[in-house]
Amino acid sequence: MKIVTDQNVREFLNNSLTRDSILNLYQPALLSSLIDYQNNPEIVPPRTVRSTTTKNSDLTHLFMPCVAPEATGVKFISGGPSNSKKGLGFQGFIATVDKFDGTLAGVVNAKTVxxxxxxxxxxxxxxxxxxxxxxxxxxxxxxxxxxxxxxxxxxxxxxxxxxxxxxxxxxxxxxxxxxxxxxxxxxxxxxxxxxxxxxxxxxxxxxxxxxxxxxxxxxxxxxxxxxxxxxxxxxxxxxxxxxxxxxxxxxxxxxxxxxxxxxxxxxxxxxxxxxxxxxxxxxxxxxxxxxxxxxxxxxxxxxxxxxxxxxxxxxxxxxxxMSIMDLVVAKMLIGSTGTTFDGF
Incomplete structure (x- = not known):
């Protein structure tokens, strides 16, 4: 299982992004996921939006699942007026699972993704x-x-x-x-x-x-x-x-x-x-x-x-x-950067 921090994400993208990689690696991967969605929109279920029930908190939580053929998992982010005033914006993560046995493949910080x-x-x-x-x-x-x-x-x-x-x-x-x-x-x-x-x-x-x-x-x-x-x-x-x-x-x-x-x-x-x-x-x-x-x-x-x-x-x-866009990028990042943790 991989943990990919925001620093991991930024460093990897800054080192790997070229005209060639955008055109021949990243764009085709994202486009393939969008074609999957077009062929079967049910792979991106409706997102769930809920306001916090915590006292003195103004957060709104968004749960965005995805069950695409090549990327299964969920994106979870939270934000609100207090976060905006602090310059935090939305905070959260993307979790992906193995498409055959459901084991956790990795968790990626969503800030830059x-x-x-x-x-x-x-x-x-x-x-x-x-x-x-x-x-x-x-x-x-x-x-x-x-x-x-x-x-x-x-x-x-x-x-x-x-x-x-x-x-x-x-x-x-x-x-x-x-x-x-x-x-x-x-x-x-x-x-x-x-x-x-x-x-x-x-x-x-x-x-x-x-x-x-x-x-x-x-x-x-x-x-x-x-x-x-x-x-x-x-x-x-x-x-x-x-x-x-x-x-x-x-x-x-x-x-x-x-x-x-x-x-x-x-x-x-x-x-x-x-x-x-x-x-x-x-x-x-x-x-x-x-x-x-x-x-x-x-x-x-x-x-x-x-x-x-x-x-x-x-x-x-x-x-x-859509969540499928986050999941396909997260999957690529998990395969390329981050820290591996055994025995999760």
């Missing part, structure tokens, strides 16, 4: 929209990310590995101070040009929208209740590829981008799970997307690009996440 697997899912749509092995000449060298947490960090990290031609990043957040701090972190880790702005500062928004119009890659990692990203500001030159991935809104009351223009275009929204997106994403419900107007990541390899690409060469994706 969660943002990594989400960024990995985003990257599947990204490389379908813009080929990193044959980068279009018109692709810009700019990326804009809304949000400053681990999700934002791992989305930027994977994108820079896949597209070293990106040299300028724009960070947008509600808090300007946190945007500046995150910008400094990105400069230190990746050596690129980074500028920070607040979407709540009217004086900043003209520049933010200008940066959006110059970006070929845009990530929404904000748990916002009103759209902070303006669709009208995206580059409309059909020669310039634009990819937008939204992962921040995870409740029907949340929304990052008004999707009505995409709906009006008649093009499909790329999603990880149509069922999950329909239930959890506020902006999707607002725009009135039916499930038939979404294309899942598992279907992308067999779907003509024009089905989900607007006339302006814009692709929009929405990711909400």
């Amino acid at each position: 969660t943002p990594f697997r989400t960024a990995l899912a985003s990257s599947i749509g990204l490389v379908k929209a813009i080929d990193p092995l044959n980068v279009p000449e018109a692709m810009t060298s700019d990326l804009t990310v809304f949000g400053v947490g681990p999700q934002a960090y791992w989305h930027v990290k994977l994108t820079l590995i896949l597209f070293p031609n990106i040299t300028s990043i724009t960070v947008v957040n509600r808090s300007y101070e946190k945007a500046q701090q995150f910008a400094e972190e990105l400069k230190k880790d990746f050596g690129v040009t980074v500028n920070a702005y607040s979407y709540q500062d009217a004086a900043h928004m003209e520049t933010v929208n200008q940066k959006l119009s110059e970006s070929s890659v845009v990530f929404g990692c904000l748990p916002s209740t009103s759209p902070a990203i303006e669709f009208s500001a995206l580059n409309k030159d059909p020669k310039v590829p634009v990819f937008v991935s939204l992962i921040g809104s995870y409740k029907p009351t949340m929304r990052e981008l008004d999707l009505s223009a995409l709906k009006a275009s008649g093009k499909k929204l790329v999603v990880d799970t149509a069922e999950g997106v329909a239930e959890e994403a506020g902006e999707v419900a607002d725009a009135g997307f039916a499930r038939s107007q979404m294309v899942e990541l598992a279907q992308l390899s067999n779907t003509n690009r024009q089905v989900f690409t607007t006339a302006e060469n814009i692709v929009v994706q929405k990711i909400v996440g």
Whole structure:
């Protein structure tokens, strides 16, 4: 039985992630699990959400099981307002069992796995929209990310590995101070040009929208209740590829981008799970997307690009996440890093 700490996870990923490993190891493993889910959605049972019964605690607990052919186990995470104030966010683990005898195979700290697997899912749509092995000449060298947490960090990290031609990043957040701090972190880790702005500062928004119009890659990692990203500001030159991935809104009351223009275009929204997106994403419900107007990541390899690409060469994706994504990444980590304990 393996115990994989968050430090184990970060060190292993930092040492193993390359363009080749993302494209030929991590993405295929995650995509295979999503195909399994598409073929049999029952392998991901509904998650259970319960508020704590402990006095003076404000935690919410989430239990997310998975009984996939290649990854069986559960993800358990807890979070709440007090955790957020302490900068802890959600805490938890992923436990996997042997698929034949049910013995515990390993336990993995979920802190980094969660943002990594989400960024990995985003990257599947990204490389379908813009080929990193044959980068279009018109692709810009700019990326804009809304949000400053681990999700934002791992989305930027994977994108820079896949597209070293990106040299300028724009960070947008509600808090300007946190945007500046995150910008400094990105400069230190990746050596690129980074500028920070607040979407709540009217004086900043003209520049933010200008940066959006110059970006070929845009990530929404904000748990916002009103759209902070303006669709009208995206580059409309059909020669310039634009990819937008939204992962921040995870409740029907949340929304990052008004999707009505995409709906009006008649093009499909790329999603990880149509069922999950329909239930959890506020902006999707607002725009009135039916499930038939979404294309899942598992279907992308067999779907003509024009089905989900607007006339302006814009692709929009929405990711909400599933336990199977955590389990498949956890299984890979258990097989590669951590500490073995005998006689559990």
